[in-house]
Amino acid sequence: MSELRFEGVSVRYGSRRRGTTAVDGVDLTVPDGAIVGLVGESGSGKSTLARAAVGLAPVTAGRILVGGRPVRQPGPVQMVFQDPYSALDPRMTIGASIAEAIPRGRTDRRAEAERLLAQVGLAADRAGMRPAQLSGGQRQRVALARALAARPEVIIADEITSALDVSVQGTVLNLVRDLQERTGLSMLFISHDLAVVRYVSDFIAVMYRGRIVEHGPADRVLTEPEDPYTRELLAAASGGDVSDPDTGSGEEPLPVRPLRAQRRTR
Numbered sequence: 001m002s003e004l005r006f007e008g009v010s011v012r013y014g015s016r017r018r019g020t021t022a023v024d025g026v027d028l029t030v031p032d033g034a035i036v037g038l039v040g041e042s043g044s045g046k047s048t049l050a051r052a053a054v055g056l057a058p059v060t061a062g063r064i065l066v067g068g069r070p071v072r073q074p075g076p077v078q079m080v081f082q083d084p085y086s087a088l089d090p091r092m093t094i095g096a097s098i099a100e101a102i103p104r105g106r107t108d109r110r111a112e113a114e115r116l117l118a119q120v121g122l123a124a125d126r127a128g129m130r131p132a133q134l135s136g137g138q139r140q141r142v143a144l145a146r147a148l149a150a151r152p153e154v155i156i157a158d159e160i161t162s163a164l165d166v167s168v169q170g171t172v173l174n175l176v177r178d179l180q181e182r183t184g185l186s187m188l189f190i191s192h193d194l195a196v197v198r199y200v201s202d203f204i205a206v207m208y209r210g211r212i213v214e215h216g217p218a219d220r221v222l223t224e225p226e227d228p229y230t231r232e233l234l235a236a237a238s239g240g241d242v243s244d245p246d247t248g249s250g251e252e253p254l255p256v257r258p259l260r261a262q263r264r265t266r
């Protein structure tokens with residue numbers, strides 16, 4: 001896995017006179033093997049920044065590096081979206097969708113697809129099913145398996161739990177943490193919801209009107225926020241509205257401190 005680095009990245013849509021600067025001179029690093037949570041309200045530019053890393057938004061200034069080299073397309077960054085249907089062909093079986101994303105030259109694609117299914121917590125017999133036969137949470141697991149199939153250096157997850165029931169969000173977040181620990185993935189994890197971001201992140205970056213207004217270790221940003229906008233987000237999220245499946249009923253709110261940071265400091 002590799003570091004993802006945005007250096008002075010700007011993205012502008014539209015004409016010079018009547019356009020929008022969606023991303024405005026962003027410097028942001030996702031260290032090798034870390035999860036960076038990117039949080040901010042709708043329209044702050046999070047998705048545009050992510051899309052720039054996979055060639056889906058025009059970089060008008062700055063550069064994006066993976067492992068110190070300018071990012072190539074198609075390349076080492078894989079993105080998972082809010083709506084897993086965008087990545088999964090409804091006519092294809094789950095197994096075929098995953099196998100299709102495995103780079104050519106690998107011998108047993110079927111076995112590899114089954115290994116990836118297991119890695120995201122789905123039984124091998126799901127391979128013959130189609131997306132419509134799965135729940136939203138299961139589809140998101142398949143989307144993650146498909147992203148992993150491409151052997152990326154970095155994964156960008158853009159609002160991957162936003163369309164899920166609250167009771168399912170926690171299981172997908174736990175999967176993200178487990179995958180990161182097992183594979184050493186570098187990950188940019190985007191959500192408008194700080195309660196979600198703090199559950200998985202080593203570092204948190206806060207985006208507001210196209211700029212990063214705060215960035216630091218998750219613990220520090222959550223306990224000593226420097227920017228007033230971060231404080232607002234914290235106040236809004238302090239109840240914690242994500243269920244943690246590990247706590248039994250699935251209805252317990254998340255603790256205010258992120259579990260990830262707690263584990264690291266034990």
Ligand SMILES: Nc1ncnc2c1ncn2[C@@H]1O[C@H](COP(=O)(O)OP(=O)(O)OP(=O)(O)O)[C@@H](O)[C@H]1O
Nearest residue numbers: 013020022040041042043044045046047048049192
């Ligand atoms: N293809 C596009 N053409 C023109 N403007 C765009 C385009 N995509 C995004 N924008 C604008 O760029 C700004 C940032 O949008 P973006 O979707 O990146 O924000 P976001 O923080 O990801 O919000 P959301 O979570 O709602 O997607 C917004 O003002 C949006 O209207």
